[in-house]
Amino acid sequence: MNTIHWSVEKNVDNLDRYPQIxxxxxxxxxxxxxxxxxxTVYGLGANAYSDKAVAQIFAAKGRPADNPLIVHIxxxxxxxxxxxxxxxxxKLLIKAFWPGPLTLIFPRKPGILSELVTAGLDTVAIRMPSHPIALALIRTSGLPIAAPSANRSGKPSPTTAQHVEQDLSGKIAGIVxxxxxGVGLESTVLDCTGQKPVILRPGDITKEEMEVVLSNKMSLASNVLGKSESPRAPGMKYKHYSPNAxxxxxxxxxxxxxxxxxxxxxxxxxVGVLASTETxxxxDADLVLDCGSRKNLAAVARQLYDNLRKFDQTGVDLIxxxxxxxxxxxxxxxxxLEKAAGHHWIFQKDQS
Structure with missing residues (x-):
């Protein structure tokens, strides 16, 4: 398959009528x-109504079928x-954070979306992105767009079109x-279908910010699911974001x-090392990557996936x-990072 590459400036006027869009x-x-x-990151989009279209997402990514997708509107x-x-x-969260990097879980209407999108669940994850190109593409298509991150399943998510090309060139129709x-990490996913909201995946919209809006405490779902458990949102069950080493x-x-x-x-x-600016x-290693200052975690987030991909380019054996x-x-x-490491930790106290 020949993958088309469209280049679009996000600040151009009338994006909805821009030829590439x-x-x-x-x-x-x-x-x-x-x-x-x-x-947040680059998404791999398809018509959320169509089984044929959504199936191509799973095929291109090599994504497990029980891992639900987020629908973008x-x-x-x-x-x-x-x-x-x-x-x-x-409604309160939508007013405060949409458009933006917050995905909410809703009870879905049956028979509307492709069943592949929701992995058979009776709920659906939906967000409204704030990126002008994403919004223009969705509006121009007239469709809700199912879109996980545009990378091979399990690998670091793409924050540039070049990352997408590395993973999916020849497997998808095109790349915008x-x-x-901007953010560099996937959206926060929040389930507020129950009495107490639960964060299924943390992101740039933080627990503290949402609690202020709701005047209500919320919990964070476990970072580890059992093999027989069905994930209610992306990023919950499988090893993700992992470099080769x-x-x-x-x-x-x-x-x-x-x-x-x-x-x-x-x-x-x-040996490769992912280090902070301060340390x-x-x-003294084969490759030391500066992922940003501990005083600016937003910058660390923006650079995280790009740094993980750089380790692959240099062929380190261990990170x-x-x-x-x-x-x-x-x-x-x-x-x-815990997902990327497969929850493998080494603690200093373990070495004493």
Whole structure:
């Protein structure tokens, strides 16, 4: 398959009538899959009504069939067509955070969306992105667009069109290149269908921000699901965001981490380190990547996936990743790193 590459400036006037957007939207209407930028990461979009179209997402990504997709909309009227009801809590969150990087779980209307989108669940995950190219593409197609991240399943999510091309060129109809994504991590996913809201996947919209809007406490779902459990949102069950080399989260002082690096290198292992700006100078390894300052976790989030992909380009054998505080967007950063590591940790106290 020849993958078309459309380049679009997000700030141009009349994006809905921009030739590249019109052409890409026609591909979506014809049940083809198209990658496009959102404010979080690049998504792999398909007509959410069509089994044929949605099946191509799973095929291109190699995605497990029980892993549900997020539906992207551009108008509030689209939401009413897809869900049974919008709770008062959901209305408050929509008013505060849409368009934006917040996905909400709703009870779905039966017989509307492709069953592949919801993986057989009676709920559906929906968000309204704030990226102007994503909104223009959805509006121009006239369709709700099912769109997981535009990468091979399990690999780091793409934050540039070049990342998408590395993973999916020749497997999808086209890529809309709108430059680098902004947030760098997938959207927050919140289930507010019950009495107490539950965060199924943390993201840029934080627990604290949502609790202020709802005047209500919420919980964070377990980061680990059993093999027989069905995920209610993407990113809950399977290993995700992983570079080729095994990644370990290392919790301890930089001098101790350097001792681990030295030991592995003496064994002939090529070691990569994902470090903060404050500590990178402490490490002597085959590759040390600066993922940003601990004082600016939003910047760490923006660079996370790009850094994980850089390790693949240099062919390291093993990666040690520092840990970050689990507060604010740090919760989302650590959620992604734990998934990337397959929940493999090394603690300094374990070495004493």
């Amino acid at each position: 019109v052409e890409a939207a026609q591909y979506l209407s014809d049940d083809q899959v198209v990658a496009f930028p959102t404010e 551009a108008e509030y009227q689209q939401l009413e067509k897809l869900v049974i009801e919008v709770s008062e809590q959901a 290149d709108g430059g680098a994504a 095994p990644l370990y989260l290392v919790d301890g002082e930089s001098t101790w981490i350097q001792s681990l690096i030295k030991e592995k290198r003496e064994q002939g292992v090529k 990178k100078i402490a490490y 040690f990743a520092e840990v970050f505080p689990k507060s604010g967007v740090g919760v989302a950063i650590m959620n992604r």
